[in-house]
Amino acid sequence: MSxxxxxxxxxxxxxxxxxxxxxxxDWSVIGPAATCAEAIQMLDxxxxxxxxxxxxxxxxxxxxxxxxxxxxxxxPHALLTGYAEPDLEALxxxxxxxxxxxPVSAAxxxxxxxxxxxxx
Amino acid sequence: MAxxxxxxxxRPSIPGLSAQILDQIHDxxxxxxxxxxxxxxxxxxxxxxERDAHExxxxxxxxxxxxxxxxxxxxxxIRPVLERGEHVVEVRMLRGSGEVFYxxxxxxxxxxxxxxxxxxxxxxxITERVKAEERQRLLARELDHRVKNTLAAVVSxxxxxxxxxxxxxxxxxxxxxxxxxxxxxHEALAGNRWMGIELTxxxxxxxxxxxxxxxxxxxxxxxxAACVPLCMALHELETNSRKYGAxxxxxxxxxxxxxxxxAALCIEWTESNGPPVQSDPVPGLGLTLVRGLIExxxxxxxxxxxxxxGLHARLSVPLPDSIL
Numbered sequence: 001m002s003x004x005x006x007x008x009x010x011x012x013x014x015x016x017x018x019x020x021x022x023x024x025x026d027w028s029v030i031g032p033a034a035t036c037a038e039a040i041q042m043l044d045x046x047x048x049x050x051x052x053x054x055x056x057x058x059x060x061x062x063x064x065x066x067x068x069x070x071x072x073x074x075x076p077h078a079l080l081t082g083y084a085e086p087d088l089e090a091l092x093x094x095x096x097x098x099x100x101x102x103p104v105s106a107a108x109x110x111x112x113x114x115x116x117x118x119x120x
Numbered sequence: 121m122a123x124x125x126x127x128x129x130x131r132p133s134i135p136g137l138s139a140q141i142l143d144q145i146h147d148x149x150x151x152x153x154x155x156x157x158x159x160x161x162x163x164x165x166x167x168x169x170e171r172d173a174h175e176x177x178x179x180x181x182x183x184x185x186x187x188x189x190x191x192x193x194x195x196x197x198i199r200p201v202l203e204r205g206e207h208v209v210e211v212r213m214l215r216g217s218g219e220v221f222y223x224x225x226x227x228x229x230x231x232x233x234x235x236x237x238x239x240x241x242x243x244x245x246i247t248e249r250v251k252a253e254e255r256q257r258l259l260a261r262e263l264d265h266r267v268k269n270t271l272a273a274v275v276s277x278x279x280x281x282x283x284x285x286x287x288x289x290x291x292x293x294x295x296x297x298x299x300x301x302x303x304x305x306h307e308a309l310a311g312n313r314w315m316g317i318e319l320t321x322x323x324x325x326x327x328x329x330x331x332x333x334x335x336x337x338x339x340x341x342x343x344x345a346a347c348v349p350l351c352m353a354l355h356e357l358e359t360n361s362r363k364y365g366a367x368x369x370x371x372x373x374x375x376x377x378x379x380x381x382x383a384a385l386c387i388e389w390t391e392s393n394g395p396p397v398q399s400d401p402v403p404g405l406g407l408t409l410v411r412g413l414i415e416x417x418x419x420x421x422x423x424x425x426x427x428x429x430g431l432h433a434r435l436s437v438p439l440p441d442s443i444l
Contacts (some may be wrong), residue, residue: 011269012349012412017276034416057265059419082268083261103272 003028005113006042006052008066009080010034010059014102018053018080021106025113035060040069051116052077053100053109056086064091076116080104148223148243151230156181156198159238168223168245170216181241186214201227201239210246222250270306274299284405294359301326301355305348316341319385323376326354330374332367337378340385343440349413350437356406357389357433366394366430373430384420384436391430398426410435 005027009015015032022029030046033039035058043049043066052070054063056079063079070077071094078098079086088097098112139160142149148165152158157180161173169176169184176183185193189212201207206228213223224246230238277298285291304325308317317325319340327333342350358367366372372394378387407424410433414420420437 010417011273012409012417013273013276013280014269015416016412017272017279020279032416034419059417082265082272084264102268103275 002048002050004030004047004049006033006039006046006049006075007031008033008036008039008052008058008063009055010057011055014055014080014104018104018109021104021109022053022113024106025110027113034058036063036065039063039066043069043073049075051075051113053080054078056081056083056091062091067091067093078112078116147245149240150176150181150243151238151240152181153238154202154236156239165243168215168221168243169213184214186212186220189213197225197227198239201229202236205229213243221245221247270302273302277302280405280409297359298352298355301351302348305351309344309347314344316344317347318342319378322347322351323354326351326358327374327376330367332373334373334375335377336375338380340378340380342385346418346437346439349417350435353410353413353435356410357431360404360406361391361394361431364395365397366391369394380439381436384438387435387437389431389433389435391432394430397428397430 003026005022007015007018007022007029009018009032012032019029019032030042030049031039033042037060039054039058052066052075054066054070054077056063067077071092078100079091079093080100080102082102084101086093086099088095098115100108100112139162142160142162143164145162145164146167148168149160149162150158150165151160157178158176161171161176165176166172171184182190182193192211197207197209197211200209206226208224208226210222210224212220214220222245224244226242228240229236230240278295281295281298282291285294305317305322308321308325319337319342320335322342323335361367361372361374366374373392375390375392376387377390378385380386410424411422414422414435414437418437420435422436423434425432
């Protein structure tokens, strides 16, 4: 199975931290992408990813386009966000979408990644 | 037809003097019969609902409620007052123009000879309050979001700084310097109600007052989203210069200048009179941060040139159309 994970996060420092945690878990990080356009290009051109972690608010708007693409191709994903309750409906995300709140704790990230891999 | 009959037989009469008194009330005072047909309509009601008394007398009160509130009107407005004799409720209402507004409604039964004959409602327009509460809620949500993002950035700064630090003292000094740059940007932003910071002031926040430093460019208000990352990037350049470059030398010079180039702000950072520059220095964390903050976070471009006379950096940052 692919050990690639797509990371979409426009805050450079926050992205560095999540990348470090993922790499420590033996994942190879694709990205970080700072915009929907970059993320979609990485999905088009990069290696297939087993899962994706998305910040809700990106430099070019919210992440709804990436959510639609990931749902379309059946890639498990979770949202990384500073919002206590992101508007899943507005983002076109499934009501069961997992949320990882910022600042990201390594333990929480690990649990969510394992959940995503077992239940999709 | 039966209800119209009821309306006519049960309409409470309002003598002229009482009507004048009711018209002095700024808010709406409206009475209906037990079926909800309007029997009196004061001037406040004409103002709030934008409907004349002669148009409204005999009409059903539901015309001042949006269609999607009609169930609520029946179950949560009229029924409780019929059952309990009085009721207070907040509900969406409708003006004659079709505009929906928020009303605070206080209802009582009208009693004649010991028998209920109708309802009287006192309505205040609380739209401004409801909107202010909504703004407050949004602001609190944005603040929460901003604080958590800032914490995420601080956690990350601590990790990347500690990975390069050889001892605790070095870590503390470098980390506190970076945190201080973030803090100064936040403080200046808050002082300007998050409406951005003048670019000259942004540079001064990081570079301080130093006769060796020149600044040259037109006045420009930096949008608030750009302030924190730019201050942090400038802090890295400044720290590098104090450690290895022109600002570490008494005779050193730093020239900063900026211009608008298409839709981008282009800042030139030119050091001179410093120590000789290594032609191919090992890239440090500082310059990695500069690139990440400007290129990744702001969608800009960074060019760094280790000229023999001193470091030259060009930071170009796209600006939103509203600034240009």
